[in-house]
Amino acid sequence: MTLLKSWVESANSPETQFPLNNLPYGVFVTADDEAHCCVAIGDMVLDLAVLEDDGVISVTDEPVFDLPFLNEFMDAGKPAWDALRARLIDLLSADGDDTLRGDKELQSVAMAPRVDAAMEMPFVVAEYTDFYAGMQHAKNMGSILRGSPDLPANWLHIPIGYNGRASSVVVSGTEIRRPLGQTKAPDAEVPSFGPSKRLDIELELGAVVGTGSTLGQPVSVAQADEMIFGYVLLNDWSARDIQGWEYQPLGPFQGKAFGTTISPWVVTAAALEPFRTATPPREKELLPYLNEEKPGLYDISLSVTMQPEGADRATTLTQTNYSRMYYSAAQQLCHHSIGGCAMNSGDLLGSGTISGPDPSEFGSLLELSWAGKKPFTLDTGETRSFIEDGDTLTLKGEARGDGYKIGFGECAGKILPALETPFK
Amino acid sequence: MTLLKSWVESANSPETQFPLNNLPYGVFVTADDEAHCCVAIGDMVLDLAVLEDDGVISVTDEPVFDLPFLNEFMDAGKPAWDALRARLIDLLSADGDDTLRGDKELQSVAMAPRVDAAMEMPFVVAEYTDFYAGMQHAKNMGSILRGSPDLPANWLHIPIGYNGRASSVVVSGTEIRRPLGQTKAPDAEVPSFGPSKRLDIELELGAVVGTGSTLGQPVSVAQADEMIFGYVLLNDWSARDIQGWEYQPLGPFQGKAFGTTISPWVVTAAALEPFRTATPPREKELLPYLNEEKPGLYDISLSVTMQPEGADRATTLTQTNYSRMYYSAAQQLCHHSIGGCAMNSGDLLGSGTISGPDPSEFGSLLELSWAGKKPFTLDTGETRSFIEDGDTLTLKGEARGDGYKIGFGECAGKILPALETPFK
Numbered sequence: 001m002t003l004l005k006s007w008v009e010s011a012n013s014p015e016t017q018f019p020l021n022n023l024p025y026g027v028f029v030t031a032d033d034e035a036h037c038c039v040a041i042g043d044m045v046l047d048l049a050v051l052e053d054d055g056v057i058s059v060t061d062e063p064v065f066d067l068p069f070l071n072e073f074m075d076a077g078k079p080a081w082d083a084l085r086a087r088l089i090d091l092l093s094a095d096g097d098d099t100l101r102g103d104k105e106l107q108s109v110a111m112a113p114r115v116d117a118a119m120e121m122p123f124v125v126a127e128y129t130d131f132y133a134g135m136q137h138a139k140n141m142g143s144i145l146r147g148s149p150d151l152p153a154n155w156l157h158i159p160i161g162y163n164g165r166a167s168s169v170v171v172s173g174t175e176i177r178r179p180l181g182q183t184k185a186p187d188a189e190v191p192s193f194g195p196s197k198r199l200d201i202e203l204e205l206g207a208v209v210g211t212g213s214t215l216g217q218p219v220s221v222a223q224a225d226e227m228i229f230g231y232v233l234l235n236d237w238s239a240r241d242i243q244g245w246e247y248q249p250l251g252p253f254q255g256k257a258f259g260t261t262i263s264p265w266v267v268t269a270a271a272l273e274p275f276r277t278a279t280p281p282r283e284k285e286l287l288p289y290l291n292e293e294k295p296g297l298y299d300i301s302l303s304v305t306m307q308p309e310g311a312d313r314a315t316t317l318t319q320t321n322y323s324r325m326y327y328s329a330a331q332q333l334c335h336h337s338i339g340g341c342a343m344n345s346g347d348l349l350g351s352g353t354i355s356g357p358d359p360s361e362f363g364s365l366l367e368l369s370w371a372g373k374k375p376f377t378l379d380t381g382e383t384r385s386f387i388e389d390g391d392t393l394t395l396k397g398e399a400r401g402d403g404y405k406i407g408f409g410e411c412a413g414k415i416l417p418a419l420e421t422p423f424k
Numbered sequence: 425m426t427l428l429k430s431w432v433e434s435a436n437s438p439e440t441q442f443p444l445n446n447l448p449y450g451v452f453v454t455a456d457d458e459a460h461c462c463v464a465i466g467d468m469v470l471d472l473a474v475l476e477d478d479g480v481i482s483v484t485d486e487p488v489f490d491l492p493f494l495n496e497f498m499d500a501g502k503p504a505w506d507a508l509r510a511r512l513i514d515l516l517s518a519d520g521d522d523t524l525r526g527d528k529e530l531q532s533v534a535m536a537p538r539v540d541a542a543m544e545m546p547f548v549v550a551e552y553t554d555f556y557a558g559m560q561h562a563k564n565m566g567s568i569l570r571g572s573p574d575l576p577a578n579w580l581h582i583p584i585g586y587n588g589r590a591s592s593v594v595v596s597g598t599e600i601r602r603p604l605g606q607t608k609a610p611d612a613e614v615p616s617f618g619p620s621k622r623l624d625i626e627l628e629l630g631a632v633v634g635t636g637s638t639l640g641q642p643v644s645v646a647q648a649d650e651m652i653f654g655y656v657l658l659n660d661w662s663a664r665d666i667q668g669w670e671y672q673p674l675g676p677f678q679g680k681a682f683g684t685t686i687s688p689w690v691v692t693a694a695a696l697e698p699f700r701t702a703t704p705p706r707e708k709e710l711l712p713y714l715n716e717e718k719p720g721l722y723d724i725s726l727s728v729t730m731q732p733e734g735a736d737r738a739t740t741l742t743q744t745n746y747s748r749m750y751y752s753a754a755q756q757l758c759h760h761s762i763g764g765c766a767m768n769s770g771d772l773l774g775s776g777t778i779s780g781p782d783p784s785e786f787g788s789l790l791e792l793s794w795a796g797k798k799p800f801t802l803d804t805g806e807t808r809s810f811i812e813d814g815d816t817l818t819l820k821g822e823a824r825g826d827g828y829k830i831g832f833g834e835c836a837g838k839i840l841p842a843l844e845t846p847f848k
Contacts, residue, residue: 157606157614167550339604340681
């Protein structure tokens, strides 16, 4: 796949994350202070509500883009997504339909510089599920927490996941308050209360469910693949000390509920199609319902940087790839429904922390600092084992094609100090 | 507290679950096939949308009751709940305001026999959290699953909970499909796929969050208490064999996601106020943020019956009381927010399985049959360890006052056979 040429010149730069091949969806605040659905193209955002209102594009009988969320469009289903993508490529390509290309006035109301666009949450998160599908991460967690890299007995058979908290999912740029909570040191008799001292990130990709399923009716891996609208970068902020004390026997709870940051852009499965890659060889045979019919992962390079408050530059902490995962989002979504659980438009599935085999590819600070035993040094000369107040953590991701790349924007959050008293 | 007399005669019977003291909220289907919010009074339902449209009652500038959910009303907050309760008591009492009492025509459009009323989900479940706050249940689970009744190390310090799946919550009467899934027998080398063979209930009470909180700002136990709109009966259907294989290390997932049934009536915290009772003495001192300022539990008698397909009667399996719980819903809600997790109107918090110390008070079949080692006999002569296809399980609950009682209706579900093939 090569670059699709656009008349929007900035979309043709090999440096842009938003060539015509990408066309990720988001929600931005217009000059009139309304929230509309949009796509990114080069240095611009294209207001889909304006095009829809003008009759240049159409999805259903009712408008779906003059809303502060993509859910109505997502719920319209894959044929509608494919049709709109084809229409937008035609409208934005260098030699396609000239309805927008030839109309400077329409351009002036429908397009705005991306640098000025305040981005909001792209969709209403129906429910949020976080998986644990990275093998290196699972082995590292075993080594650090339980003294052995052995995988849990079910790990090679089940895409292990737990239900997270949708109300804590926020868009990139939202500041995250360091959580208060219960922790207990191994040698302490009783737990104590206070700010988390082991604040961490988890580098993940989030799959966005576009169309839902019915209670009592599972969906296959192939059906699940068609239900996924797209992907976002996802940072599953984690308070390791709170999590460590609370998670037995029913799993993570408050250690994961104070914030989960996603990128403002949902990169569609259609845009990622050329980057499909198969899951790694199975170490144990899967039960047939989980077999994938086509490659379920994508070749997406991912990185994390950390920038302390006042520092003039960010330090790259890790660089890895989504193709490291053992289970695909389609396999996870199939398993999520296998008992009959209804899935809905706007459900968000976190991939699980993405760590490669080399320490430079670890996707959490817990792994990078080996639970604080090996603090790492930033380019500013400071050292870290976990996140300190004022630190900004930023995830980036891109799929690299022939002369172009497809990006997610960034997924960034700065940590605010904990509240001094818990209650108002 | 004694019976409040109503001009609706059936509401004065000592046998009704719905005296004037109760006034639980629900959503019913009108003769015009619309879904409206309502209250139950004796043998009747009172259509709140009709009263609101006529100006007899008013909550906010916009109508809140001509909707298929209570969330708008719940979100109006405690002063609005209290004001409407006072107004409804005035309108329905034997010697109060005669606007409804004296207007047969209004009665004919605003009231319908409860026996004819098809009830729908009373509110949109924002997110669903299930707790584990029953001590006897936790001890029984420890004995059955781990060979020791010792509580998990954190249990006496934290109201342990996990995020459940809101999309699987259904109203009483909805049939539940036996789930398919992965299970592994202790002596098997690999897991197998098929219908759950250990299908179970969990007898719980659900707290319905009326007003929300902000991300990053915890709420105290006292604030949490004022945020709770009311309570429902809740059956957290559980597939023990699926749960047993999947739940380590991240908690229950598909074993709990195929159905959670609630009663159609939300009994308000205001109606339950006379039945408040304190949590049991602490076995270990709580961290101060979890201390309750006023009694947080309620004296509510609860029972479960089982009726096989075609049987002419149901067998009572268990009788217990909500006051058996170790943590109150207000304590759970406070803990849920303590790291900054935002809570929303419509959040549903399951209490955890309610089991008393005597086997006749156990709140799940796993406990009643001691994991199948002690099958129990039904009044029909059949025996059971777990649920068989066609069985109907029904939860009931009532708080007993002086000459009256306050009930929840019933929380019932029948089990359908598993799908023969998983996918369509």
